[in-house]
Amino acid sequence: xxxxxxxxxxxxxxxxxxxxxxGKMYGYELSQKVKEETxxxxxxxxxxxxxxxxKLTKDGILTFEEVSIGKRVRKYYKLTQIGEEQxxxxxxxxxxxxxxxxxxxxxxxxxxxxx
Amino acid sequence: xxxxxxxxxxxxxxxxxxxxxxGKMYGYELSQKVKEETxxxxxxxxxxxxxxxxKLTKDGILTFEEVSIGKRVRKYYKLTQIGEEQxxxxxxxxxxxxxxxxxxxxxxxxxxxxx
DNA sequence: ACTAATACCTCAAATATTGAGGTATTTATT
DNA sequence: AATAAATACCTCAATATTTGAGGTATTAGT
Numbered sequence: 001x002x003x004x005x006x007x008x009x010x011x012x013x014x015x016x017x018x019x020x021x022x023g024k025m026y027g028y029e030l031s032q033k034v035k036e037e038t039x040x041x042x043x044x045x046x047x048x049x050x051x052x053x054x055k056l057t058k059d060g061i062l063t064f065e066e067v068s069i070g071k072r073v074r075k076y077y078k079l080t081q082i083g084e085e086q087x088x089x090x091x092x093x094x095x096x097x098x099x100x101x102x103x104x105x106x107x108x109x110x111x112x113x114x115x
Numbered sequence: 116x117x118x119x120x121x122x123x124x125x126x127x128x129x130x131x132x133x134x135x136x137x138g139k140m141y142g143y144e145l146s147q148k149v150k151e152e153t154x155x156x157x158x159x160x161x162x163x164x165x166x167x168x169x170k171l172t173k174d175g176i177l178t179f180e181e182v183s184i185g186k187r188v189r190k191y192y193k194l195t196q197i198g199e200e201q202x203x204x205x206x207x208x209x210x211x212x213x214x215x216x217x218x219x220x221x222x223x224x225x226x227x228x229x230x
Numbered sequence: 231a232c233t234a235a236t237a238c239c240t241c242a243a244a245t246a247t248t249g250a251g252g253t254a255t256t257t258a259t260t
Numbered sequence: 261a262a263t264a265a266a267t268a269c270c271t272c273a274a275t276a277t278t279t280g281a282g283g284t285a286t287t288a289g290t
Contacts, residue, residue, distance in 0.1 A: 002212050004124070004276085005127070005277080006208065008120060008246065009118070009122070009123050009124075009246085010120075012120070014219055017219065017220050021222075027268075027269070032267095041211075046268090046270080047248060047249065047251095048247055048248070050269070051246090069256095070256075072268060091220065093118060096117075098213050100156050103153070104129055104152055104153060119245080119278065120246080123246080126277090142238070147236095160278080160279070160280080161237090161238080161239080162278075162280065162281080162282095163277080163278055163279075165239060166239090166241095167278095169239095184236095184237095184286095186285085187236080187238085189237070189238090190237090
């Protein structure tokens, strides 16, 4: 697991990307998917995930429909049109951010000199 | 400028990397350096930077010496031995984190199919 | 004389994450 | 049949960090 600081601000972009890719998913499914895809390195803790899903819904980024599975109710979330746009914005911001971080952090001016 | 969320948790690793690279730097110099190296994309705001430098000093990651320039006093910070180790830890964590994010975020299963 | 840049600082408010609490159903195990 | 583990949702106080706005003072440029 990565340090808390590193994970801050990544939850939204991960959720939007996965929802865009899979069409609709429910909370538990999202957390399992992320754990699986990152070999356990990133955990969307439900104490973070559910409040985030509620906030994104309130903000018009997501909508959901409830589906009964036996006596249990799942909430399937999907992107709204605004959510699709927000996803694109966040993805390109993340792409650019990673590029910038690599430049600052991994410039390695002093190591691996050309022989 | 990137969104606040994206920037969370990156301040420490940036500061440690720059100090390791340049030996000793003072706060204002750090903020200028980052602005310059990232083409203005990352701003270490002094409301964030100075408290962070104080915390890192308190935690034994940094030490500083005061140097008088005329009537002004600069605080030159540098890494302690613990700081050097912390820098290595944070850098490899960041490296790994970026790799993981790229995997989750930029998998692009549906775009750019092989022709 | 004035403005911009340099150089440091503090602190209340805003924000997000954690961690621990919880309820309830379904599936697997002994 | 009883129990444990997994599924599926939720809340909320505490924690931690960043922001944004406040500040002081010196030096350089016009």
